[in-house]
Amino acid sequence: MNIRALITCFILGLSQVALAQKPNIIVIMADDLGYSDIGCYGSEIKTPNLDALARNGVKFTQFYNAARCCPSRASLLTGVYPHQAGMGKMVVTSDITNRDAETPNQGWLSRNTVTIAEVLKQAGYQTYMSGKWHVGEQRPDWPMQRGFDKYFGLISGANSYYRLLPRRLMLEDNQPYTIPDNFYMTDAISAKAVEYLDEARNNPFFMYVAYTAPHWPLHAPDEEIAPYKGKYMKGWDHLRQERFQKQQKMGLLPVTQKLSDRDATISAWENAPDKEDWDQKMAAYAAMVTRMDKGIGQIVAKLKANGQLENTLIMFLSDNGACSEELVNRAQRDLGDPAYEISLKTPSGAKGSYDAYGKEWANLGNVPFRQYKSFTHEGGISTPLIVHYPKMVKKAFQTDQVGHIMDIMPTCLELAGATYPKEYNDRSIKPVEGKSLLPIIRGTTRKNHDYIAWEHFDSRAVRKDQWKLVWSRENKKWELYDLLKDRSEMKDLSSTHTGKVKELSQIYQNWSDRVGVNGN
The missing domain is CATH 3.30.1120.10 (Arylsulfatase, C-terminal domain)
Structure with a gap:
């Protein structure tokens, strides 16, 4: 081998080493999780794995999403406001006849945006996604068409955790996925994320884990619900006070902060009928959150086993505030007869049920704030954000610096040393609106938006x-x-x-x- 060939091999070897040392990135998103619904933000719900990430990372007290599932997911993936990404309202499920006539509310990701996966893939990253997509129902808008090497999950929005409902689409890569026996959506999302980690050995990776939990319908394994049964007989009034007091002790809120009044349309707990049914609903919801937390624990355990945890940035957040939606008409439309009739006789959380927990418990989920998912009061747009990155965060801390979900894209790109493009696939790309969170994560002050x-x-x-x-x-x-x-x-x-x-x-x-x- 001549000198030039040796030098070329040496340079290629160095570049491979440099690539392997780039940080891994995992973004984990919960669905309809309220600001106070995990332990480290004041909840009585057991979330030991998320709490551990917070104890060893950065906890944001003033981080915002975009009020609802589709807009938040679009903004996270693209680093621009939802309307700029084509998702000011909701996803469009019908066929798209004219893809060139793009609008702010078109219902699929704009072709004049790039996703985190598209940019990081060009920077040498393997890109994976497990979970709910909900930003494009047609094949040109699926995850693998927007930069992901591998995909498993629900293309559509809400679905049963046990079976695929009509007009819903689940994929593995670009092929329809047939739900097997003993399927539970949260466990499947976690398992596939863990599987991807075993594939990601030689190159840095970006992985987006988008749980459907704890979005309705309330579905959880019996063994997960059982420990919570009876704990919610305290009622929403008492538990709102309990969560608020925990938040104050944690320093999540200024000492002068007050707890918002109970929603005026909700009765006092002492006057509420069917208290055992309300207890069952919230027990099922809490079980869904705990089961998701266990899956996150499996992801962290696999990172440890693979020797990757030190060099992996993990971010956890929710797509909107707690959800006050009711399913009276929706359940019948989604299930059809006779499944709808069966659901009416099935306890919340059990297979065959199709239930939500209503604004009564959503008012608890958003403590101390007002309003809910889809509103732009603090209860609709405030999310927990936990950032865990041992290589950068040597001492855990809490920050009240303000951030927005569109900041995640530039954070990932700066950490990876990737450049946000002006053009992609022969299309001009809208300038990024987000600002990197890395100055905050490093423990310094970032210039605000x-x-x-x-x-x-x-x-x-x-x-x-x-x-x-x-x-x-x-x-x-x-x-x-x-x-x-x-x-x-x-x-x-x-x-x-x-x-x-x-x-x-x-x-x-x-x-x-x-x-x-x-x-x-």
Whole structure:
């Protein structure tokens, strides 16, 4: 072998070593998990694995999603606002006739965006996804068409945890997946993620684990529900106080922060009928969260066994606040007869049931905040965020620096040394809107976004510094809050701070025009 060939082999060897030393990245997303629904954010629900990640990582107290499943997932994957990613509203399940006429509310990921997987794949990463997609139902919009090497999971939205419902689509890679006997969705998502880790030995990897838990329907194994039975007979009023007190002891909230009032449409627990049924519902919900946590523990255990944990960034968050939706009509439509009739006689959580836990327990899930999933009050858009990265975070800490779900894309790219492209597949790419979280994770102060804003089905908000202007689609008026003093949004200051309302409403208007809020 001549000198030139030796030098070439040496350089190639060095590049392979450098590539192997790049950090691995895992993003784990829960579905409809409330701000206070895990132990390290105040919950009585057992989540020892997430709590351990928080004890050895960074816990964010003021991190935001995009209010609902589809917008949040689009923003996470692309690093831009949901409307810029084509997902201002919800995914479109019908066939798409004109892919060139893109709009902010089209219902599939814009071709003028790139996903984290697409960029990291070009940077030498293996890319995997296990779980719920929900940002494109047609084949051109599936995960493997948007940068993932391997995919397993639910392309569609909500589904039974035990079987595939009509009009739902599950895939393994690009092929329809047939659900086997003894299937449970959460366990399957965890198992496939663990399997992928064994494949990812020689190159750095990016893995997106998107659980369907604890989204309705309430489904959990009996052995997981049993330890929680009877624990919720305390009722939502007592448990809201308990969670709030835990949060204060943890320093999650300023000492001056107050717990929001119980939703005025919810009765006091002492007046609630069917208390045992309510206990069963919340026990099933808690079991779903615990089962998900066990799966996350399996992922962490595999990283340890493979010697990869030290060099792996793990981020955990939720796609929106706790969910107040009811399934009275939805269940019949999804199940059809006679399965619907069976569901009415089946206890919540059991196979054959099709139930939600209602705003009564969602009001607990979002402690200390107001409102729920799909609203832009704090209860709809606040999420836990846990970041675990032993190579960078040597001492655990909690931060109140403000972040948004669109910040995850630039965080991943900066850590991987990848460049966000101006063009991809011969299409111009919209500039990234997110800002890397790495300065925060390193323990320094990051320059804030000038502002962050939201809109989803006419729920609107804009936050600049500690000030937040929010519009509920129910009340149809602007409310103003000083989140430094009142993050529970209890005292509306719009009538006494008219100048601030004018300033923020103009920022919102400029933003909504820029991202196309009113586009088709």
